[in-house]
Amino acid sequence: MTEMLLKYFRTKQNHVESEKTYDSQCPFCSMQCKMQLIEQSIVTRKKYTTIGLDNPTTQGRLCVKGINAHQHIFHKDRLKYPLIKVNGEFVRATWEEALKVIKENIESIQERNGKNAMSVYGSASITNEEAYLLGKFARVGLETKYIDYNGRLCMSSAASAATQTFGMDRGFTNSIGEIPSSRCIILAGTNIAECQPTIMPYFEKAKENGAYIIAIDPRETATTKLADLHIKIKPGTDAAFANGVLKVIIEEQLYNESFISERVSGFEEVKENVTSMSFEEIESMTGVPIEQIRRVAHRFAKEETGMIFTARGVEQQTDGSAAVRNFLNIILSVGKIGKVGCGYGAITGQGNGQGAREHGQKADQLPGYRLIENEEHRAYIAKVWGVNKEELPRKGVSAYEMFEKIHDGDISGMLLMCSNPIVSNPNAKFVEEALKKLSFLVVVDLFVSETAQLADVILPASSYLEDEGTMTNVEGRVTLREASYPCPEEVKHDWQILCEIAHVLGKGKYFPFKSAEDIFNELRVASKGGLADYYGVTYERLRAEKGLLWPCPTLEHKGTVRLFENSFAHSDGRAKMVSVSNVPLVSKDKVSEEFPLYLTTGRVVSHYLTGVQTRKSAALAARNVESHVEIHPITALKYGIQDETLVKISSRRGSIVVRSKWSESIRQDTLFVPFHWANSQNVNFLVGSELDPTCRMPGFKLSAVKISTAMDVV
Ligand SMILES: Nc1nc2c(c(=O)[nH]1)N[C@H]1C(S)=C(S)[C@@H](COP(=O)(O)OP(=O)(O)OC[C@H]3O[C@@H](n4cnc5c(=O)[nH]c(N)nc54)[C@H](O)[C@@H]3O)O[C@H]1N2
Numbered sequence: 001m002t003e004m005l006l007k008y009f010r011t012k013q014n015h016v017e018s019e020k021t022y023d024s025q026c027p028f029c030s031m032q033c034k035m036q037l038i039e040q041s042i043v044t045r046k047k048y049t050t051i052g053l054d055n056p057t058t059q060g061r062l063c064v065k066g067i068n069a070h071q072h073i074f075h076k077d078r079l080k081y082p083l084i085k086v087n088g089e090f091v092r093a094t095w096e097e098a099l100k101v102i103k104e105n106i107e108s109i110q111e112r113n114g115k116n117a118m119s120v121y122g123s124a125s126i127t128n129e130e131a132y133l134l135g136k137f138a139r140v141g142l143e144t145k146y147i148d149y150n151g152r153l154c155m156s157s158a159a160s161a162a163t164q165t166f167g168m169d170r171g172f173t174n175s176i177g178e179i180p181s182s183r184c185i186i187l188a189g190t191n192i193a194e195c196q197p198t199i200m201p202y203f204e205k206a207k208e209n210g211a212y213i214i215a216i217d218p219r220e221t222a223t224t225k226l227a228d229l230h231i232k233i234k235p236g237t238d239a240a241f242a243n244g245v246l247k248v249i250i251e252e253q254l255y256n257e258s259f260i261s262e263r264v265s266g267f268e269e270v271k272e273n274v275t276s277m278s279f280e281e282i283e284s285m286t287g288v289p290i291e292q293i294r295r296v297a298h299r300f301a302k303e304e305t306g307m308i309f310t311a312r313g314v315e316q317q318t319d320g321s322a323a324v325r326n327f328l329n330i331i332l333s334v335g336k337i338g339k340v341g342c343g344y345g346a347i348t349g350q351g352n353g354q355g356a357r358e359h360g361q362k363a364d365q366l367p368g369y370r371l372i373e374n375e376e377h378r379a380y381i382a383k384v385w386g387v388n389k390e391e392l393p394r395k396g397v398s399a400y401e402m403f404e405k406i407h408d409g410d411i412s413g414m415l416l417m418c419s420n421p422i423v424s425n426p427n428a429k430f431v432e433e434a435l436k437k438l439s440f441l442v443v444v445d446l447f448v449s450e451t452a453q454l455a456d457v458i459l460p461a462s463s464y465l466e467d468e469g470t471m472t473n474v475e476g477r478v479t480l481r482e483a484s485y486p487c488p489e490e491v492k493h494d495w496q497i498l499c500e501i502a503h504v505l506g507k508g509k510y511f512p513f514k515s516a517e518d519i520f521n522e523l524r525v526a527s528k529g530g531l532a533d534y535y536g537v538t539y540e541r542l543r544a545e546k547g548l549l550w551p552c553p554t555l556e557h558k559g560t561v562r563l564f565e566n567s568f569a570h571s572d573g574r575a576k577m578v579s580v581s582n583v584p585l586v587s588k589d590k591v592s593e594e595f596p597l598y599l600t601t602g603r604v605v606s607h608y609l610t611g612v613q614t615r616k617s618a619a620l621a622a623r624n625v626e627s628h629v630e631i632h633p634i635t636a637l638k639y640g641i642q643d644e645t646l647v648k649i650s651s652r653r654g655s656i657v658v659r660s661k662w663s664e665s666i667r668q669d670t671l672f673v674p675f676h677w678a679n680s681q682n683v684n685f686l687v688g689s690e691l692d693p694t695c696r697m698p699g700f701k702l703s704a705v706k707i708s709t710a711m712d713v714v
């Protein structure tokens, strides 16, 4: 028997004929865990395993998505050559054919309807080099003002809040390693345990060190379990909650007078605002007892150190930007910033959610956080790009508003790179109709996503294993993603694709790049002197120093670990507090007799965004094969909903059918549906089109809905 076993293992081992390893970074969230793919050749097949690699941010950890990331890359449905739609069917094409169709269509659209009739929709899952190049491609290659990207749906509230309050937006004001030194941590609308799992040890360590952790979420989650105090807030009322905390801090004189007088403006205005409010009003709006509000204020103000983190629960609201500013007001009022263990963190979402919002993909932006409407900024970038300042287009509109422009007839062509907007945008039916109206749509993707199905041309892009480039992670650390796996068949890198399209459009001289590093070296110069200054960052340094936190303005500069130690980024050096109303400027969807429940949306650990990638991964798909609605059993009984049955959820905009999941962890007035599934399970059919007036963020986290068993309504 032993001999048989030995023989079995020996033969099994012998089967491994060769082994190769490839270093990369996970294609999913902002932690950007460093990883290695091990490829073993075993007689007729290949075996793949992913392991974590040590690095300063994630220290070799991986979560379930990272461990299984390679599965979608080797999936049979991966796009391997260009496709052109002929009579409604996709047919295989050569790159020459695809580029010819693209050239003819873009030229004819722009001749007919002007340069701005073409648009570009980008992504924060591409590298810094590609995000930078996409901005340049729109302004110089297509000469259109219409470019925006999926980060508008993700980071725009936090970004605009930090810019307005601090004068500058880098998600984390401190390095991630400072979290364990914080004595009081507020986690507002973030589910890090499922969404950035490898960050958890920093918070666990803080807790071991005695930190008091407060989590604000309408649901109990794996994250709220870590907390000492869970504030089970009514969705959409974080701004009012923060006003309550400020009111206690101000009325009980827990604020830091010297910090305010030396480093802050606007305090008096905030004081007046919260003094005019009543605790009763705040309690009834938020559903949070005054006692809890008081406990938060006391703890945060009195502990030696404290940090606040926000994510999409607070931010994806039509007053998301104001709500974040109100949390920043709390930090400023007690002077907890610019010191060890004191600061703010917007928990960035996508892999390059930070870097992709800095270098010109946004409608109003040029590289290095420069502004497209600022004459000096235009002049500087025009010079770097070798064009006339006057030739640079002006600012365009936000992601969702581009779909409105299509309906209005202003935009008739789009190049879409690395996004699936008919699943991820609010008012999804309207977005789908817009894309169908386009006379020409090019989609660059790894797969034929739901959106790609509507394209005229689909171009196959390389993945995280194949495409080298830099990504700026959750803490603002620029990292070099090594990637050396060969591109399958005719797949090309996103940056190569942009260069090739620019060439056929006669703009090749502006896009002479032969490698990602070439592009990075131009980005360095373009960002020089801007707020997000990468000039001192080089590939060589990134390899040697394991990443650098920006701003890093010179080759000798060590990178900036902690921001705002002595002054803020506004010209007077002060942070700007601002008074925030409990009632948002753009009214939120209201519950009524017909639509009596709040719906909020978000994520589960095993799937990523619209699920195009993770639904292709057998190990991940098996964990959640379909969508679901979390519903409190008492609410379920009220509406006759059994556990594990199909239910219909409707809002004023549409309906979906998903499976019920009873859970006592959610508020009785609230439902939760993840957004990783399409078609009849696409929760964005329910979400409305109202946008935050400051940053144009949609209100993904709040809709008024009704629920019934699917049978009742069929
Ligand atoms: N597994 C997984 N990880 C991911 C992603 C993914 O799709 N899947 N996506 C990545 C991306 S791009 C992003 S942006 C991040 C998102 O990361 P998170 O923002 O942490 O994720 P969400 O689940 O969208 O929302 C967080 C929490 O907000 C709560 N919430 C809902 N409404 C409210 C409210 O009104 N107030 C408060 N205080 N809380 C509320 C929800 O119950 C939820 O638990 O995750 C990244 N990581």
Ligand SMILES: Nc1nc2c(c(=O)[nH]1)N[C@H]1C(S)=C(S)[C@@H](COP(=O)(O)OP(=O)(O)OC[C@H]3O[C@@H](n4cnc5c(=O)[nH]c(N)nc54)[C@H](O)[C@@H]3O)O[C@H]1N2
Binding pocket: 027, 123, 125, 126, 150, 151, 153, 154, 155, 312, 316, 349, 350, 417, 418, 419, 420, 421, 423, 424, 425, 444, 445, 446, 447, 449, 461, 462, 463, 464, 494, 601, 602, 603, 608, 609, 610, 611, 612, 613, 675, 683, 684, 687, 700
């Ligand atoms: N209801 C609701 N809706 C939401 C949210 C929510 O919480 N609730 N969250 C919002 C947020 S935070 C975000 S970030 C958005 C994101 O939503 P989307 O922008 O739609 O993002 P993905 O689903 O990741 O789509 C990425 C597409 O690009 C492809 N892809 C992956 N890697 C590459 C690459 O390297 N190159 C190219 N060319 N293609 C690639 C994938 O196959 C996929 O089809 O969704 C938003 N929508």
Ligand code: SF4
Binding pocket: 026, 027, 028, 029, 030, 031, 032, 033, 061, 062, 063, 064, 065, 066, 067, 195, 196, 197, 198, 199
């Ligand atoms: S999904 Fe995020 S936490 Fe998980 S392995 Fe990838 S980068 Fe790391």
Ligand SMILES: [Mo]
Binding pocket: 153, 154, 155, 349, 350
């Ligand atoms: Mo996101």
